Amino acid sequence: MNPSVKKSLHEGAFIPAHPLAITGDKELDEKSQRALTRYYIDSGVGGLAVGVHTTQFEIRDPRFNLYQRVLKLAVEEMKGAGVPDSFIKVAGICGPADQAAEEAEFSRDAGYDLGLLSMGGLQDHTEEQLLDRTKRVADIIPVFGFYLQPAVGGRILSYEFWEAFARIPNVHAIKLAPFDRYLTAEVVRAVCRSGREEEIALYTGNDDNIVNDLLTNYKFNVNGEVKEKGIAGGLLGHWSVWTKRAVELFHEIKQLEPDDCVPPSMLTLAQEITDANGAFFDAKNGFKGSIAGINQVLAAQGLMKGRWCLADKEELSPGQLDEIDRVRRAYPHLHDDDFVEENLAKWLGS
Secondary structure, eight states, X not given: OOHHHHHHHHHOOEEEBXXXXXXXTSOBOHHHHHHXXXXXXXXXXXXXXXXXXXXXXXXXXXXXXXXXXHHHHHHHXXXXXXXXXXXXXXXXXXXXXXXXXXXXXXXXHHTOSEEEEOOTTOTTXXXXXXXXXXXXXXXXXXXXXXXXXXGGTOXXXXXXXXXXXXXXXXXXXXXXXXXXXXXXXXXXXXXXHHTOTXXXXXXXXXXXXXXXXXXXXXXXXXXXXXXXXXXXXXXXXGGGSSHHHHHHHHHHHHTSOTXXXXXHHHHHHHHHHHHHHHHHTTGGGTTTTHHHHHHHHHHHTTSSSOOOOSSTTOOOOTTHHHHHHHHHHHOTTTOOHHHHHHHHHHHTOO
């Protein structure tokens, strides 16, 4: 791995999960797609994850065949913007071993630094098969593990799985997104017991607990030695909206030292962000409208032409639009409407 990328990864980076901009006819809206990438870069993000859940898994469907095209567009924009060497480029990788290996090879050759390896949709695989699949991908590209919540296609994996996963040499990071405090702590403990805790960066994907995850330092007794491990940064679908302000808040959190008292206002902020996420992700309806919700926020700002998704089933739930409007009114200090309005014409310009 590029040493500057590795350094940035371990120091803790802000990485949004890049959405997909399409037309009402389910064709790629290239102008809006490029504008989104420019928006994130100008917001000050430390990296981008493309081809992941928020980008819609259906981009791999032969009917649309957008996986390679979307990943290439993002790299073109990153190069055009002159992002620093430390900018972390993450490619989403999923599917059975053969598909995952093919996606890993393409992503590596396209210039991505790590592959975010999803376990979603592999309910028929044993944990041993998932580990073998990980080793195969790790032979191709550095791996960013991904604990995906069951509500959106993930599965609960054992403590033993995660300890074995962490011991795979080319695993460099794990995104913790089970939306469960117990399971999150279990993965951190597994990493601390793997012997590779200094080599693996932990990232929150728990969109329901972003601030608290970033503030938490874990301690575990491992064979008589106390090992500490914090969550360095985030790779989040939530961070694909209101991104400029979220970057600023992320840096405020990162400035706090481990022994600092956490200001009560920070805990209030944590609750406000979780409330906003509940609206965007449609938490009360089992996250059915999560992708459409993210797209709705971006469309309202003009960064997309509409909230369309490749899968017809991906749509806002009844009442979700009202919830999104509610949190926008309730938390004006969390959105970046002014920033988007000032720069939208530039981002859409070519």
